[in-house]
Amino acid sequence: MSFFKRIALAAAVTVIAVGGAAAQEPxxxxxxxxxxxxxxxxxxxxxxxxxxxxxxxxxxxxxxxxxxxxxxxxxxxxxxxxxxxxxxxxxxxxxxxxxxxxxxxxxxxxxxTPPAIAVPKDSTLAGVTPEELGSLQLGAQSSTTHSNYAEEKFPDAALKLYPTAEEYKLDLASGRIDAAIDDVVVLSEWLATEEGACCKILGTLTPDPAINGxxxxxxxxxxxxxxxxxxxxxxxxxxxxxxxxxxxxxxxxxxxxxx
Amino acid sequence: MSDTTLPPPPAPARRWTTARIAGHGFMGFWILLAGVIGWAIFGDWDSGFLVQYAPRYLNGLTTTLQLVGLAMLFGALLSLPITWARLSSNRLVGALAFGWVYFFRGTPLLAQTFLVYYGAGTFRAEFEALGLWPFFRDAFFCAVFTFSLNTSAYQAEILAGSIRNVARGQREAAAALGLSRYVTMRKIVLPQAFIVSLRPYGNEIILMIKGSAIASIVTVFDLMGETRRIFSRTFDFEAYFWAAVLYLVMVELIRRLWDRIERHLTQHLVRRTDNEA
Known part of the structure; x- marks a missing residue:
């Protein structure tokens, strides 16, 4: 990190030195x-x-x-x-x-808001326990608390990470992944749309303060x-x-x- | 050689020309820059980082190698009929092959990967009916599939180009000697074509190694995918530094291997010096 911080600092100093007065305005x-x-x-x-x-x-x-x-x-x-x-x-x-x-x-x-798990409507999963989600394909957006949650709490599931939420939604709809984890509000909102008609909320998860903050x-x-x-x-x-x-x-x- | 060889003339005095001064100046600048970068990176080096994430990187590296290896192999196989079609005198066959190459060379690999990966997702019912869904469901297979198609177009073009490159007279001479077309191809045209196509093939592998990073966008944990995952947990740019090093090592190994192969294949073209004779 520090290497880039130093470069960023050097760049910032240059910018301030060059752009001086302009940068001072509120x-x-x-x-x-x-x-x-x-x-x-x-x-x-x-x-x-x-x-x-x-x-x-x-x-x-x-x-x-x-x-x-x-x-x-x-x-x-x-x-x-x-x-x-x-x-x-x-x-x-x-x-x-x-x-x-x-x-x-x-x-x-x-x-x-708490995280939740969404699954296709025809899913036979009974609940959001690590046992149920065992070796399934679980989708999440990368760099999120939800992907960290999946990694920590469902270590046996095959985690698939997507750059945006749009992409795991596509893969959940096509059945490429068995379940997706995200904010309950985000999932519910999507499920209410036409594209989300494929799927349902399996259940909400108990937030872990160490992961979800x-x-x-x-x-x-x-x-x-x-x-x-x-x-x-x-x-x-x-x-x-x-x-x-x-x-x-x-x-x-x-x-x-x-x- | 005569017995009375003259001593070599003294080397001309090297003067400090403007170009030479400028050259030293630039060299000094680059050395300074390298020093600054080295200091910045190694100044407070987190040695635990690589130790902690080495298994992840290795895992990603293996996936990348598998991905590229399989894609190059299937691409090579696929490129043979395409090359044949490309060189065919039948206009329809030629046009089809041209269309194939035109499409795969003219569109970004990223777009092709998305088309296959998310496109396949929307045709799940059709693929299930054909029994192909288990293949297209898997992101790794989708990536291998797309990369194979993509590289087949490039490889076909390389091969077709180098076959065309073999002088026409050689074929005519072979025909005059009564050699069959198959023997002409195998013994005369292809060995020469292969030497010409060696470098472009090496480039294609290198491009494929670097292009394979695209697989990380469709959830494959290749080297880039693992790197992104490491970065997402640490926010440490060092993650990308090590990925770059690993890609560089792969490319360097290919480069060295290619130098060797080329030396081996072109032995007959190297002029031998007297003391070796």
Whole structure:
């Protein structure tokens, strides 16, 4: 890591030295998101970013009285892109975990939902136990808490990792994989669509705090305490003034903030 | 040789020309850069990293080698009839072979892999009826299948090109001697064609080794797939560094092997020096 950090640092110093004055202005906050994780963040038919994360991000920006700009970034490269300064914050349903905290800082959570397992409708599986899921083909999006969960809790299953959620959905629908693990909300939302008619939720899983962490937070570069404090305050503000609830109710019938 | 050989003339004094000064300057710059990079990488080296993930890398390396080996083998077999068709005087057969090569050379391997992998998924019922679903269900087989088709087009083009490269007069001479077409092909044309096609074949293997990283996108844990998995757990770019080293080692081994094969095949073309005679 340190090698690239040093290079990044050198690059950053150069950029600051060259672009000096311009960089000093209270610039926009650039927010990185994935755009492939409905209903939390996705691109609609016209290519516009939509979803719970996006609406929350907009509400937070309004609360912070800041101007925000969204950057769409592949999930795999999300944290490196943040560190490289392509954007200033990640609002993309990123769970707060120990592994990630070594790389970035997180605000307090802005929602928390449990993981679940989806299977084809004709599946004979009885439950979400390691015994039942034994030697099956289990799909997950790579670099997620869900893939880590599958690796730790279902070590005998043949884990298949996909760059985006779209791809494991395709493979679950075609029956190439026997089960998929993801956020219960993401799976339910997909199952309600035409493409998801193939499948059903087998059951939700008990989150493991060591893997799943306290929920999804906003990731920012380490040491940027000022920005972190602003985001934390904004989360509290939208929780208090009802904006959060309005957004929540536009997407879900239950409270995603969690206990 | 006469007995009175003159001593060789003294070497001309090497002057510090602008080019020479610039050359030393550039060399110094590159050495400095290498030093800086070396210092940055080895400055605080995490020696535990490679130890911890070596089994993963080895696992990925084996998968990559299997993937490339099988694809090259099936591609080579498949390329023979395509080459034949490519050289055929029948226009329909020639056009079909041209179409095959045109498609596989003209589209990205990534797109081909997605087409096969996710395309096969949507035709599950049809494949099941044909009994082919177990094959197309497996990501590794899908990758081998796609890579074989892709490399068959390139290999056919290499082979066809090198056969065309053999001078026409040789065939005419063989015909004049009354050799059959089969013997002409086996004993005269192909041995020469093979020498010409050796380098392009080596390039094709190297391209395939590097191109096989695409398999990681369709869930195959090849070298790149394992690397991505390691990176996703550590966020440490060192993961990619070791993958690059392993790919480099593979390519270097192929390169050396190819040098040897070429030396072996072209013995008759090497001018022997007197002291060897």
């Amino acid at each position: 610039a926009k906050i650039r927010i990185g998101t994935e755009g492939a994780y409905p209903p939390f963040n996705f691109l609609d038919a016209s290519g516009e970013l939509k979803g719970f994360d996006v609406d929350i991000a907009k509400a937070l920006c309004t609360a912070m009285q800041a101007e925000c700009e969204f950057v769409v970034q592949d999930w795999d490269g999300m944290i490196p892109a943040l560190q490289a300064g392509k954007f200033d914050a990640i609002i993309a349903s990123m769970s707060i975990t120990e592994e990630r905290l070594k790389q970035v800082d997180f605000t307090s959570k802005y929602y928390n 306290p929920g999804a937070g906003i990731a920012i570069r380490q040491g940027e305490t000022e920005l972190k404090a602003k985001f934390d305050a904004a989360i509290e503000a939208i929780r208090a003034d009802g904006t959060y609830k309005t957004i929540n109710d536009a997407y879900f019938q239950f409270d995603v903030y969690g206990g």
